[in-house]
Amino acid sequence: MTRPPMAPLVLLAALSAGVADVPARAGTPTIGDITPAGVPRGEATALTISGGNLDNNPRLLAPIPVEVGPAPEGQASDAGHWRLTLTVPADTPVGTYPVRVRTDDGLSNAVLLAVGQVPQVVEQEPNNTEDAAQAVTPPVVVDGEAADNDVDFFRFPGKQGDRLVIDVRASRIGSGLDPTVRLTTASGRYVASDDDSPGFLTDARLIVALPEDGDYLIELSDSQYRGANRPNYRLLIGAIPVADEVYPIGGRLGETVGLELIGGTLPDPVVAAVTLEAPEGTARLWPSIPGLLAGVPEFDIELPGALAIGRSPELREPADPEAPPLRVAPPATINGRLELEGDEDQFIVLVQPGKTYRAKVEAALLGSAIDGVLRVLKPDGGQIAQGDDAAIPLSKKGRNDAVTMNSPDPLTEFAVPEGVTEVTLALRDLSSRGGIGHPYRITVEPVEPTFEVELMAPEASVPRGGAANVPVNIARFGFDGPVTLSVVDPPAGLTVRAGVVPAGQTAGVISLLAAEDADLPGDPIRVVGTGQGPNGPIEVAAETMITFASLAGFPTNVRPQRGLPVANALPTPISVESPAGPIEVVQGFSAEVPLSLTRAEGAAAALEVEGVSPPGGLTVAKATIAEGATEGPVTVTAAPDAPLGPALVAFTAKGKVNDADRSFAVPAVAVEVVAPASLSLAVANVELKAGESAQVAGTLARKPPFTQEVTVSLDGLPAGVTAEPVTVAGDATDFTLTLTAAADAAAAEAAAKANAAFKLGDADYPPLSAPLTVKVAPKE
CATH class of the missing domain: 2.60.40.10 (Immunoglobulins)
Known part of the structure; x- marks a missing residue:
C-alpha cells in the first residue's frame, strides 16, 4: 500500500493555559526528557516535556502532523516543564520521530518521540516484586522507567497458543537503558528471555507462543542494574502483527518499492508497495503497512526499523538461488538477504584496473540481525580486501580527533589490481547466521576526490535583528580545492553570509541573519558545499549526525540529519x-x-x-x-x-x-x-644587439602597509647577457632594469623572468615574478 508522503515540519502553537508569558529573552530551550516517551496515535495524551527555558510561548516541531492542546486540569507549566496534551493522526505510521520545542527564545535540541497503535498505560510503582506486579491487559504499551537497579514486574492474562510479541524498546526511543526481559508463568515456569536482540541495538524482544492458559509475569530491568541517561522504556505486549524482516530495507528516493514482510508474528509473507518520499531533513522513512494484508485489519504491521533512502540505482539479488551472481556496474546499491545459516552471497562488480572503489554494507543499523563480514575477491579467488566492523564518524569527520561509533556493518575501500576488470563481493554473517531477519544493502561506488560538509550544530536560533554563526567542518577525501558554502532558497526574513573554505582547509562558517520581523518556523534549510573536481563540479548537501542514545559513553542510536533547522529568537x-x-x-x-x-x-x-x-x-x-x-x-x-x-x-x-x-x-x-605586492614589466619582450644595452621599466604595485625594500633581479638570461639587480626603496614603486649584451654574445633567445625578493618578518617571501622574453640579435 502506498501512503502519501509525510507532511513537512508542522509548527503548532500551544494553548496558553498554564504557560507563563515571559517577555524577556531567557535563553534557548532545551529538552532533557519526554514523559511518557511516546503516544498512541489518534488519541489525546497528556505529555510532559522537561528541560530548561520552556516557558516562553512553547510550540512543538515534528516531521509528522501533530495537534497540541492544553495540559490536563490542575497541571501547570513552568520553565522546566511544559505540560500539554498531544494528538497525532490515526493514520500516522508507527515509529519514532525527532521532535523539538520552539519558543520565542529559539529552538531546542531534538529528542525522539514514539508513536504507537495500541492502548498505552504508564508504569506504576511499586512494582518491583512478583507479588506487586502491575496488572496490564494486552494489547498494550507500558511506558516506564528503570533507573539504576530498578526491577519492574508486569502481570497479564494469556491463552495457550497465543502468539505474542514482548518488545522492550529503549535505545530505539533514545533511552540509555540496556534492557533484559524474562517471561514466566504466574507459577514461575520459565517461558523465554532475551537481552540484546540482533538488529534491535541493545534492546530486547521476545516472540513467543504461550504454553498454557493463565497469567504470565514479565520481569524487566537494566542488564547491568545501572539504568541511566534517560532510562525510559516502552514495553509492547500483545498479538500485534510485527515483522522480523522487511525486504528490501531501503530504496531510491522518489521510487515506489515493493516490500516483502516475513517472520515475527506474521503467519504468512506480506507484500506491499511504498513510495520513498520524505521531508527535508530526514534520511529514513517509516512506512505504513496495513495489517489487513496479514488478516489483522485493526492494526498496522510494525517493522524492525525505518527504511533507508538512497540516491544510487537499486538492484536486488536474484530470487532463484541457482541463478548466476548478479553483475553490477558502480555506482549502485544491491539489496539482498542471507536466507540460510552459513549463507554467503556473492556479486560480480565491473571495475577498472588501478581504480579505487568503496563497498559499504547497511544491515545492523537498519534493524537486520547481520553482523557482516565483506570480502573483495579477484576472479581467481584471491582476496583483495576484507571489511568487518566499521567506525562511523559522528563528528569532526575526516579529522584525527573525529568522534566515532563502532558499527557491525562493514565498510572497505579497495584498489583494483592491474589486469582485473571484475571483482566479487562476498558477504556473510560473522557467526554464519542466516534466515529470517537477515536483509542487507551493499552500496559500491568509485572513490573519487570529494568532500563532506558537516554542520557543527544540529539547529540554529537566530535573534530577530541579529545573527547566529554555525561552524562547518569540511571532511576532505582526496579533494584539496576550495569549497564554496551556500544556502539553497533561504526562507523569507533570513539572509546568509557563507563564502569559501580555502583550498586544503577544513574550518568554515555560515552566518545566519534574521530580519527584525522574521518569522522562521524551524524548518530545515539546505546547506550545500560546491567545489570543482577533476571530473566536473562536486555538490554536497550538509549533514549532522545526532546521537539520541548512548550507553556508558558509547552511542547506541545515531541518526543522520540533513539540513539545519532554523528558528528565530527574541532580539x-x-x-x-x-x-x-x-x-x-x-x-x-x-x-x-x-x-x-x-x-x-x-x-x-x-x-x-x-x-x-x-x-x-x-x-x-x-x-x-x-x-x-x-x-x-x-x-x-x-x-x-x-x-x-x-x-x-x-x-x-x-x-x-x-x-x-x-x-x-x-x-x-x-x-x-x-600578496604584499605584484610585479609587472612595461614590455614583455626586449631585443638587443651584442655589445649594446637595453632598459626595461617595471612597477612594483604595493598593497598598504607594505613598505619593505625590495630587490629586483633577472634570471634565465641568454648567454652573454647580464643585468645588475636593482633596489626598490620602501617608498618607491617604479624601477628600471638595464640589460647588457657582451660584445661576443651569440644570437639567442631565452624566456627570462624578473624576480622581486624581500622578507616578511624573519622569513623570505616567495619571489614575485614577471616574464620577459630576451632576444640577442646578431651584431651588424
Whole structure:
C-alpha cells in the first residue's frame, strides 16, 4: 500500500493555559526528557516535556502532523516543564520521530518521540516484586522507567497458543537503558528471555507462543542494574502483527518499492508497495503497512526499523538461488538477504584496473540481525580486501580527533589490481547466521576526490535583528580545492553570509541573519558545499549526525540529519553588525574590521570580541569595545604564508549584561587575502644587439602597509647577457632594469623572468615574478 508522503515540519502553537508569558529573552530551550516517551496515535495524551527555558510561548516541531492542546486540569507549566496534551493522526505510521520545542527564545535540541497503535498505560510503582506486579491487559504499551537497579514486574492474562510479541524498546526511543526481559508463568515456569536482540541495538524482544492458559509475569530491568541517561522504556505486549524482516530495507528516493514482510508474528509473507518520499531533513522513512494484508485489519504491521533512502540505482539479488551472481556496474546499491545459516552471497562488480572503489554494507543499523563480514575477491579467488566492523564518524569527520561509533556493518575501500576488470563481493554473517531477519544493502561506488560538509550544530536560533554563526567542518577525501558554502532558497526574513573554505582547509562558517520581523518556523534549510573536481563540479548537501542514545559513553542510536533547522529568537539586548566585505588583508599584515553596536536601554556593558575558528593563516586579536560605545574595530591578521584568496571570518562578542554573562554572534565578514605586492614589466619582450644595452621599466604595485625594500633581479638570461639587480626603496614603486649584451654574445633567445625578493618578518617571501622574453640579435 502506498501512503502519501509525510507532511513537512508542522509548527503548532500551544494553548496558553498554564504557560507563563515571559517577555524577556531567557535563553534557548532545551529538552532533557519526554514523559511518557511516546503516544498512541489518534488519541489525546497528556505529555510532559522537561528541560530548561520552556516557558516562553512553547510550540512543538515534528516531521509528522501533530495537534497540541492544553495540559490536563490542575497541571501547570513552568520553565522546566511544559505540560500539554498531544494528538497525532490515526493514520500516522508507527515509529519514532525527532521532535523539538520552539519558543520565542529559539529552538531546542531534538529528542525522539514514539508513536504507537495500541492502548498505552504508564508504569506504576511499586512494582518491583512478583507479588506487586502491575496488572496490564494486552494489547498494550507500558511506558516506564528503570533507573539504576530498578526491577519492574508486569502481570497479564494469556491463552495457550497465543502468539505474542514482548518488545522492550529503549535505545530505539533514545533511552540509555540496556534492557533484559524474562517471561514466566504466574507459577514461575520459565517461558523465554532475551537481552540484546540482533538488529534491535541493545534492546530486547521476545516472540513467543504461550504454553498454557493463565497469567504470565514479565520481569524487566537494566542488564547491568545501572539504568541511566534517560532510562525510559516502552514495553509492547500483545498479538500485534510485527515483522522480523522487511525486504528490501531501503530504496531510491522518489521510487515506489515493493516490500516483502516475513517472520515475527506474521503467519504468512506480506507484500506491499511504498513510495520513498520524505521531508527535508530526514534520511529514513517509516512506512505504513496495513495489517489487513496479514488478516489483522485493526492494526498496522510494525517493522524492525525505518527504511533507508538512497540516491544510487537499486538492484536486488536474484530470487532463484541457482541463478548466476548478479553483475553490477558502480555506482549502485544491491539489496539482498542471507536466507540460510552459513549463507554467503556473492556479486560480480565491473571495475577498472588501478581504480579505487568503496563497498559499504547497511544491515545492523537498519534493524537486520547481520553482523557482516565483506570480502573483495579477484576472479581467481584471491582476496583483495576484507571489511568487518566499521567506525562511523559522528563528528569532526575526516579529522584525527573525529568522534566515532563502532558499527557491525562493514565498510572497505579497495584498489583494483592491474589486469582485473571484475571483482566479487562476498558477504556473510560473522557467526554464519542466516534466515529470517537477515536483509542487507551493499552500496559500491568509485572513490573519487570529494568532500563532506558537516554542520557543527544540529539547529540554529537566530535573534530577530541579529545573527547566529554555525561552524562547518569540511571532511576532505582526496579533494584539496576550495569549497564554496551556500544556502539553497533561504526562507523569507533570513539572509546568509557563507563564502569559501580555502583550498586544503577544513574550518568554515555560515552566518545566519534574521530580519527584525522574521518569522522562521524551524524548518530545515539546505546547506550545500560546491567545489570543482577533476571530473566536473562536486555538490554536497550538509549533514549532522545526532546521537539520541548512548550507553556508558558509547552511542547506541545515531541518526543522520540533513539540513539545519532554523528558528528565530527574541532580539538580544545588544546586536553587533559588521560589513559584508570583502576586506583586503595583506599577507604578513593586519586589517581592521569596523563593528557597530545597537544597545537596548541599560545594555551598556563593555564587550570582548574574538574570532570563531578563523581559517588557517588568519588570526583575530581579542578586542575590547568600551562600555557604552556603539562602534569599535577588530583586527584580522594574515600570516606571511596565509592562503591567497577569499575566506570568511566570524566573531563573537561577550560581556556581562544585567549581571549575566552573555554572548552575541557577530556576522561573518568576507576577507580577501592578497600578496604584499605584484610585479609587472612595461614590455614583455626586449631585443638587443651584442655589445649594446637595453632598459626595461617595471612597477612594483604595493598593497598598504607594505613598505619593505625590495630587490629586483633577472634570471634565465641568454648567454652573454647580464643585468645588475636593482633596489626598490620602501617608498618607491617604479624601477628600471638595464640589460647588457657582451660584445661576443651569440644570437639567442631565452624566456627570462624578473624576480622581486624581500622578507616578511624573519622569513623570505616567495619571489614575485614577471616574464620577459630576451632576444640577442646578431651584431651588424
